[in-house]
Amino acid sequence: MLEVRDLRKEFKGVVAVDGVSFRVAAGGSLAVVGESGSGKTTCARIVTGLTKATSGTVVLNGSVQMVFQDPYQSLDRRQTVRGCLAEVLAHHRKDRSRIGELLDLVGLDRALGEALPRHLSGGQRQRVAIARALAAEPRLLVLDEAVAALDVSIQAQILNLLVDARAATGVAYLFITHDLSVVRHVCEDVVVMSRGRVVEAGPVERVLHRPDHEYTRRLVASVPRPGWVPSRAVSRG
Amino acid sequence: MRRWLAPAVCVLVVLVALLAPWVAPYDPDALDPLNAYAPVTARHPLGTDDLGRDLLSRLIHGARTSLAGPLIVVLAAGAVGATVAISAAWFGGWFDALVSRALDVLFAFPGLVLAITVAALFGSGFVTPVVALSCAFVPVIARVMRAAALRERNLPYIEALRVQGFSAWHICLRHLVPNLAPLLMVQAAIGFGYAMIDLASISFLGLGLQPPAADWGLMIANGQPSILAGFPQQSIAAAVAVVITVVAFTAVAERLATRFSGDVR
Amino acid sequence: MTLLEFENLRVSLGDRPILRNVTLSVAAGEAVGLVGESGSGKSMTVRSVVRLLPEGAAVTGAVRFEGADIASLGAAGLRRMRSRDVAMVFQDPRAVVNPVRTVGDFLTEVLRDQGVNRADALRKAAGSLSEVGVDDASRRLAQRPYELSGGLLQRVVIAAALLTEPKLILADEPTTALDVTTQEEVVAILDEQRRRRSVALMFITHDLELAAAVCDRIAVMYAGEIVEILPADRLHTEARHPYTRALLGSRPGTVPPGQRLRTVPGVPQSALTAPPGCVFADRCPHAEDRCRDTRPAFRGSAACHLLEEVR
Numbered sequence: 001m002l003e004v005r006d007l008r009k010e011f012k013g014v015v016a017v018d019g020v021s022f023r024v025a026a027g028g029s030l031a032v033v034g035e036s037g038s039g040k041t042t043c044a045r046i047v048t049g050l051t052k053a054t055s056g057t058v059v060l061n062g063s064v065q066m067v068f069q070d071p072y073q074s075l076d077r078r079q080t081v082r083g084c085l086a087e088v089l090a091h092h093r094k095d096r097s098r099i100g101e102l103l104d105l106v107g108l109d110r111a112l113g114e115a116l117p118r119h120l121s122g123g124q125r126q127r128v129a130i131a132r133a134l135a136a137e138p139r140l141l142v143l144d145e146a147v148a149a150l151d152v153s154i155q156a157q158i159l160n161l162l163v164d165a166r167a168a169t170g171v172a173y174l175f176i177t178h179d180l181s182v183v184r185h186v187c188e189d190v191v192v193m194s195r196g197r198v199v200e201a202g203p204v205e206r207v208l209h210r211p212d213h214e215y216t217r218r219l220v221a222s223v224p225r226p227g228w229v230p231s232r233a234v235s236r237g
Numbered sequence: 238m239r240r241w242l243a244p245a246v247c248v249l250v251v252l253v254a255l256l257a258p259w260v261a262p263y264d265p266d267a268l269d270p271l272n273a274y275a276p277v278t279a280r281h282p283l284g285t286d287d288l289g290r291d292l293l294s295r296l297i298h299g300a301r302t303s304l305a306g307p308l309i310v311v312l313a314a315g316a317v318g319a320t321v322a323i324s325a326a327w328f329g330g331w332f333d334a335l336v337s338r339a340l341d342v343l344f345a346f347p348g349l350v351l352a353i354t355v356a357a358l359f360g361s362g363f364v365t366p367v368v369a370l371s372c373a374f375v376p377v378i379a380r381v382m383r384a385a386a387l388r389e390r391n392l393p394y395i396e397a398l399r400v401q402g403f404s405a406w407h408i409c410l411r412h413l414v415p416n417l418a419p420l421l422m423v424q425a426a427i428g429f430g431y432a433m434i435d436l437a438s439i440s441f442l443g444l445g446l447q448p449p450a451a452d453w454g455l456m457i458a459n460g461q462p463s464i465l466a467g468f469p470q471q472s473i474a475a476a477v478a479v480v481i482t483v484v485a486f487t488a489v490a491e492r493l494a495t496r497f498s499g500d501v502r
Numbered sequence: 503m504t505l506l507e508f509e510n511l512r513v514s515l516g517d518r519p520i521l522r523n524v525t526l527s528v529a530a531g532e533a534v535g536l537v538g539e540s541g542s543g544k545s546m547t548v549r550s551v552v553r554l555l556p557e558g559a560a561v562t563g564a565v566r567f568e569g570a571d572i573a574s575l576g577a578a579g580l581r582r583m584r585s586r587d588v589a590m591v592f593q594d595p596r597a598v599v600n601p602v603r604t605v606g607d608f609l610t611e612v613l614r615d616q617g618v619n620r621a622d623a624l625r626k627a628a629g630s631l632s633e634v635g636v637d638d639a640s641r642r643l644a645q646r647p648y649e650l651s652g653g654l655l656q657r658v659v660i661a662a663a664l665l666t667e668p669k670l671i672l673a674d675e676p677t678t679a680l681d682v683t684t685q686e687e688v689v690a691i692l693d694e695q696r697r698r699r700s701v702a703l704m705f706i707t708h709d710l711e712l713a714a715a716v717c718d719r720i721a722v723m724y725a726g727e728i729v730e731i732l733p734a735d736r737l738h739t740e741a742r743h744p745y746t747r748a749l750l751g752s753r754p755g756t757v758p759p760g761q762r763l764r765t766v767p768g769v770p771q772s773a774l775t776a777p778p779g780c781v782f783a784d785r786c787p788h789a790e791d792r793c794r795d796t797r798p799a800f801r802g803s804a805a806c807h808l809l810e811e812v813r
Contacts, residue, residue, distance in 0.1 A: 035681035048400045066400045068393035076394050076412050088401055121769045129397070136401065151539035151770050152708060156752035156763040163760065178682065185754030185763070204759070222686035224711035226738055230690035232635055
């Protein structure tokens with residue numbers, strides 16, 4: 001449903017993304033993981049049209065929406081929850097009455113419809129952002145570190161919500177993240193990026209448990225987990 | 238009490254200006270040569286000038302032009318400045334670079350000098366200095382607004398609207414402008430004080446309104462000979478009016494600024 | 503031997519409580535992790551050690567360093583403690599290091615202040631840099647902060663923290679802004695240096711696993727209180743407080759992919775908004791009336807009324 005082929009992006013001569021290709025099946029869920037400077041966010045922005053690629057092709061069947069990392073700045077501070085959703089629904093020629101359904105879908109109390117962003121917690125704001133993105137009934141949702149800024153207990157709520165929303169709407173996810181445990185939980189396939197290039201790609205199960213590439217191995221090894229001993233030798237290089 | 242002083246003074250000055258014909262005790266232009274240089278009495282609370290005109294009435298009527306001038310300046314400069322700033326921030330690239338350089342160049346001209354030069358070249362009066370000063374205020378407002386618009390434009394909520402497929406027009410008018418409006422208001426309020434002083438200076442130099450108009454800057458200038466004659470009331474009263482008004486408006490602007498700075502989130 | 507001791511520490515700003523009740527001791531050379539979500543008061547707890555509290559904060563209870571109440575320290579004593587005995591490492595190294603001065607200036611500042619001559623100070627600084635794994639120390643000393651990556655700069659900050667040979671390092675989310683691979687490296691260095699020098703460490707993080715990896719004991723904070731303290735190696739087996747268990751259970755990876763994560767309803771509370779009894783009562787799935795009304799005392803490792811019932 002989304003096919004990205006040989007994407008390349010230069011910023012003033014610096015190559016941010018270099019020969020990146022991946023695809024997302026309808027209703028599928030692909031993670032793009034990498035550390036800062038890996039080019040993963042640039043890929044997301046190219047897919048959503050926020051940034052123009054220097055070369056390469058993006059073929060997309062259907063519409064795309066995006067959820068951003070910072071829940072505090074991804075809503076217009078002057079707009080109530082209802083106002084925000086109504087604006088988007090009107091734009092996509094959808095019925096206003098769907099506001100209630102959308103709030104239910106993302107697990108927000110309907111009474112919060114009149115609330116302004118500053119009255120909402122980070123997790124609630126992120127729910128509004130997801131509702132806004134789903135209002136247009138997109139085929140693909142790009143989530144750019146959408147749970148990274150949230151507290152652990154809230155993160156779990158939002159991850160459950162994302163799993164439920166995909167089951168309910170059939171929307172596909174392109175999940176941009178640095179958090180491998182999130183990848184394991186919500187994605188089927190993963191693309192590992194480093195310095196603008198794809199170093200490894202495949203099913204999550206295979207890539208994260210039997211990584212082929214040295215960098216993937218390092219990435220997997222550096223995630224704190226029970227019994228983990230941090231080592232400075234492993235990550236050298 | 239202190240919290241309300243500055244806003245109260247602003248409201249009072251504006252009301253007095255609006256209601257001048259009704260609140261002024263005399264016709265501001267009524268000559269009474271026999272009563273020239275009248276001292277402060279119950280009949281003439283501020284005394285009279287060299288032609289026997291009631292100073293309080295002139296001060297009250299003078300509020301009209303003295304406030305209208307700066308108001309027009311900040312409205313015009315605010316509208317043009319904000320438009321220029323938002324379009325520069327929105328389109329970015331070479332357009333933004335061009336606008337920024339142009340603003341820098343304009344910014345290098347002292348507004349007052351520009352206005353004085355224009356008034357000297359194209360004639361004095363009310364309109365010419367106001368237009369010239371408006372032009373001079375555009376870069377001042379536009380520079381601040383451009384920086385704010387640029388910050389705002391890069392916030393995720395604007396990007397989310399772009400991904401939703403809203404037009405640039407819709408995003409700017411419905412989201413960017415309303416969110417920048419508080420800052421614009423603060424800028425205008427601060428600019429108001431400066432514009433008032435600048436226009437008073439132009440009038441003082443004789444390049445603004447001409448006698449017998451009652452204008453605060455002009456009154457300060459026209460009162461000069463009387464100071465030598467031992468009657469400083471006219472210059473002092475007009476100068477005090479300018480100072481109080483400017484201080485009150487600037488204080489309100491500062492207050493608005495601190496209030497809105499907490500409103501960013 | 504106890505190095506640092508918090509006893510019934512309460513901090514409030516006006517009538518807003520920030521810390522409700524913190525009792526904790528840190529032994530010399532011990533590493534204690536303070537784990538909790540936003541608003542739990544973990545930063546405020548470590549800041550109270552060096553009296554870096556907001557203007558007008560009212561403190562009751564005591565913080566004792568080497569047996570002396572910090573509140574009784576005069577300006578000179580406080581300055582001495584801040585510059586020699588206790589070092590701090592924050593989340594954002596760029597906010598700590600003066601951007602226009604060289605790394606060498608930053609590292610030698612405190613030593614020079616203590617009367618060490620320039621050549622000795624630079625030599626010690628270079629030594630400290632190589633100990634935290636920064637190669638080519640002499641070149642780094644001449645560089646300015648913008649020339650260094652975040653991970654490298656955080657190592658410079660750790661080197662600076664070690665230079666004065668402190669007895670305690672307070673690390674407030676020192677790796678949160680770093681990539682995971684860099685985090686591993688920085689945490690490994692911190693751990694290694696701490697053990698080698700037997701420096702005590704208070705390590706603030708929201709990541710339970712990370713805390714478990716570098717600390718001896720873990721204190722879990724919620725809404726301005728410590729709700730559970732337990733040995734790091736028994737985190738998974740012996741955590742008893744419902745909040746600790748909720749935190750452990752809500753990480754993806756604890757359940758098979760696709761299954762629902764166990765979540766806690768509601769949002770993290772602060773000391774101001776938490777219920778009067780047990781701070782976790784309004785989100786706890788097991789809460790009873792007494793939880794809402796009476797504050798639970800510490801029994802064994804956790805402050806909870808229901809330790810026996812909830813297993």
